[in-house]
Amino acid sequence: MSVEINNLNKTIHGVTILSNISMSMPSGCVTGLAGVNGSGKTMLMRAVAGLIRPNSGTIDIDGNRLWRDISFPPSVGLLIENPAFLDDRTGLENLQILASIKGIVQENALRQALEEVGLEPDDKRKFRKYSLGMKQRLGIAAATMEQPNLLLLDEPTNALDSDGVVLFKHILAKARARGATCIVSCHDASVLREVSDSIYYLAEGHIDGYEELTSVNNLQRS
Amino acid sequence: MSRFAKFFLLDVREGLRRTWLWWLLSAIAVFFLAFSFFWNAATAGDENLASQLTMGDYFFNLVAGGNAFNSLSSTPFKLPISWFVPLLLLAYITLWYPYRDLMGSGKAMMIASGSRWAWWLAKCAWIIVCVVSYCLIALVVTVVFALIARCDKSLHATFLAAMLLRFQDAVNVDLASYNIVSFLRTVPIGICALCLLQLTISLVARPLWGYVTTVSILFISAFIEHPLLLGSNLMAIRSTAFAAHGITSEWSLGLGVAITLLSIFLGGYFLTKTDILEKEA
Numbered sequence: 377m378s379v380e381i382n383n384l385n386k387t388i389h390g391v392t393i394l395s396n397i398s399m400s401m402p403s404g405c406v407t408g409l410a411g412v413n414g415s416g417k418t419m420l421m422r423a424v425a426g427l428i429r430p431n432s433g434t435i436d437i438d439g440n441r442l443w444r445d446i447s448f449p450p451s452v453g454l455l456i457e458n459p460a461f462l463d464d465r466t467g468l469e470n471l472q473i474l475a476s477i478k479g480i481v482q483e484n485a486l487r488q489a490l491e492e493v494g495l496e497p498d499d500k501r502k503f504r505k506y507s508l509g510m511k512q513r514l515g516i517a518a519a520t521m522e523q524p525n526l527l528l529l530d531e532p533t534n535a536l537d538s539d540g541v542v543l544f545k546h547i548l549a550k551a552r553a554r555g556a557t558c559i560v561s562c563h564d565a566s567v568l569r570e571v572s573d574s575i576y577y578l579a580e581g582h583i584d585g586y587e588e589l590t591s592v593n594n595l596q597r598s
Numbered sequence: 599m600s601r602f603a604k605f606f607l608l609d610v611r612e613g614l615r616r617t618w619l620w621w622l623l624s625a626i627a628v629f630f631l632a633f634s635f636f637w638n639a640a641t642a643g644d645e646n647l648a649s650q651l652t653m654g655d656y657f658f659n660l661v662a663g664g665n666a667f668n669s670l671s672s673t674p675f676k677l678p679i680s681w682f683v684p685l686l687l688l689a690y691i692t693l694w695y696p697y698r699d700l701m702g703s704g705k706a707m708m709i710a711s712g713s714r715w716a717w718w719l720a721k722c723a724w725i726i727v728c729v730v731s732y733c734l735i736a737l738v739v740t741v742v743f744a745l746i747a748r749c750d751k752s753l754h755a756t757f758l759a760a761m762l763l764r765f766q767d768a769v770n771v772d773l774a775s776y777n778i779v780s781f782l783r784t785v786p787i788g789i790c791a792l793c794l795l796q797l798t799i800s801l802v803a804r805p806l807w808g809y810v811t812t813v814s815i816l817f818i819s820a821f822i823e824h825p826l827l828l829g830s831n832l833m834a835i836r837s838t839a840f841a842a843h844g845i846t847s848e849w850s851l852g853l854g855v856a857i858t859l860l861s862i863f864l865g866g867y868f869l870t871k872t873d874i875l876e877k878e879a
Contacts, residue, residue: 388873425709428873447870448709460702464615470703477604477710518706 377438377451377525377557378402379424384433386419386581393419395582397433401557403525405590406548408572409561415578417561418457421528424559425454437526453524455532459515463504467514468497474518481522489521490514494543508535513543520547527551527558533567545571601711605720608707613695613724620691621735627687628660628736631680632743635659638762647758652750654778655759656740660684661778661785662763663833666823673764677820681833685789688732689812692793696721697805701876708874718866725797729790753777755840765835781839784847787854788832792816794858795828798865825849828857 384397394416401407409417422428424435426448435442437449461470471486487497493513506514512535519527529548533541548571551558562568568575569589577585614621635656639648664678665671699721700708708717744751755778792812800808819829823836830836831850838844 388875422873422875427705427709428875429871446712447714448712450712452709454706454709460705462612462703473608474703474706474710476608477601477707522710 377449379526379557379559380434380436381424382434382436384420384423384435385431386423386428387431392581394423394430395580397581397583399576399583401559403557404552404555405573406552406558406560406571408568408575408589409559409578410565410568410575411561411578411584414580416581417578418530419581420578421454421456421530421559421561424526425449425452425456425528427456449526451522451525452528453519453522453526454528454530455512455515455519456528456530459511459518461503461511461514461518464502466500466502467495467506467510467517468499470503470514471518471521475521478522486517486521489517492520492543492547493517494540509537509540512536513540516544516547520551523551523554523556525556527556527560529558529560531561531563533562533564541567601713601716602719602723605707605711605716606723609695609699609720609724610727612699613728616695617691620687621731624684624687624691624732625735625739627684628739629743631660631684632656632740632747634680635762636743636747639758642762647762648747649749650756650758651744651747652752652754652756652759653741653744654753654755656744656749657753657778657782658755658759658834659763660736660740661781661832661834662759662765663829663835664820665765665835667821675821676764678833682816682820684732684736685792685816685832686813688729688789689793689796689809691732692725692728693796693800693805693809696724696797697800700801700874705874714869715866718869719862721797722794722862722865725793726790729786729793733786733789753779755834760840765840778834778839780847781834781837784837784850784854785832787851787858788828791854791857791861792828792832794861794865798861798868801865802868826853828853 379401381397381399384394386394397420409420411417419428423430426442429443440446462473467490468486471489475481475486490497493516495510495513495517516532519529532544536544548558560568560571573590575587575589576583636648639651640646659680661681663681664676667675704717708714711717792815796808796812799811815827816829819827823830825845831845831853834840836844838846
């Protein structure tokens with residue numbers, strides 16, 4: 377699934393959030409977004425997810441224009457800011473509810489998604505009893521359980537311990553290998569450089585730099 | 599199963615899980631209002647008038663409403679608490695779930711479904727189910743209380759009820775010839791309109807403003823009698839069932855349906871055009 381962003385602009389309450397953003401994100405690549413707080417990373421993810429409407433510019437997903445041809449990307453997994461789940465349900469129950477909307481994955485896939493992020497599928501604890509790290513892991517499991525073609529992960533390593541970060545890198549590598557388009561933002565520059573094929577640097581809502589890392593990472597992966 | 603049906607079933611289940619205590623409280627509140635009415639009748643005069651009440655009187659107590667403010671009247675204005683409280687309670691029950699769902703897990707489900715309209719219509723349907731359930735709970739609790747109180751099973755409201763509620767001056771038709779059912783059938787659609795309007799305003803502004811709007815409509819309706827005010831249409835005392843120049847049930851039904859449809863359409867249209875961002879309540 378390819379994502380093409382052209383001259384995207386977004387203003388909220390008179391404040392420019394995104395300014396003249398143009399990007400191209402091909403299938404099977406991890407695109408990193410770097411920048412300080414408030415640079416527009418999360419808003420850009422929201423825009424690609426179809427949650428915010430651009431004032432001008434376009435977002436095309438496999439040739440379909442968001443807000444014109446489609447309301448949301450057709451196959452997307454996302455983790456944007458804090459993972460939101462039903463407080464009084466277990467991790468597995470939350471995934472079952474979310475998966476029931478599309479109905480394309482069976483329970484064993486949900487269990488596998490939980491195991492991949494290091495959570496116990498039969499854990500009877502409710503979501504509200506989860507630690508921050510467990511909530512983040514569940515968020516990553518929810519984003520990846522249906523093996524989406526577009527993966528949007530905003531600060532996925534937040535609250536993760538070192539084991540969690542390793543698991544995340546493994547999951548992202550799998551998604552990349554099966555051809556998913558992955559967009560990741562991360563405050564940890566070393567993690568972002570390690571997992572990304574290219575990085576866009578954002579500052580005050582506009583693109584401040586671009587770095588191609590494919591050759592470096594391919595060398596490391598090999 | 600369609601996306602709408604999936605959302606709707608989920609909303610019924612999750613909505614009930616989050617609000618069941620409020621439903622219990624509502625049933626208790628309706629029971630208390632019926633008991634209060636019974637007690638008034640039992641202690642109003644030398645003889646026990648409670649035994650003369652009909653089932654229609656108990657319903658009348660719930661939906662009667664009150665007279666509008668009139669500076670020329672010798673009777674002081676009284677806020678119709680037994681009409682006001684159940685409506686505010688239902689408005690509160692339906693206030694939070696849709697908004698919190700949109701700000702929380704519902705957002706991911708909406709994206710998964712690919713449709714904002716499916717999410718919105720399911721929430722509207724959930725509100726309608728809540729209103730109908732609430733009316734049924736009020737109906738059942740009132741009937742059970744009335745049966746326990748061994749009242750007459752007639753569905754006609756009597757002059758005694760009007761007297762107990764201090765409406766004897768306002769009621770200028772023969773109550774005995776009017777069946778309260780003719781008014782009761784307009785109530786659910788009127789409340790649906792009120793709650794869906796609140797839902798739309800909650801979406802456009804915030805739940806707090808949605809609730810303020812509901813309280814304002816009901817409060818203004820208590821003071822002013824006007825056929826365009828939803829509250830006036832929800833008061834039996836201002837309907838043709840009880841007042842010669844009152845609001846007809848056809849008008850009330852028409853207004854209720856119009857506001858219901860308008861709220862559903864405008865709310866859905868707004869949702870398809872707006873940003874979904876976290877806002878404080």
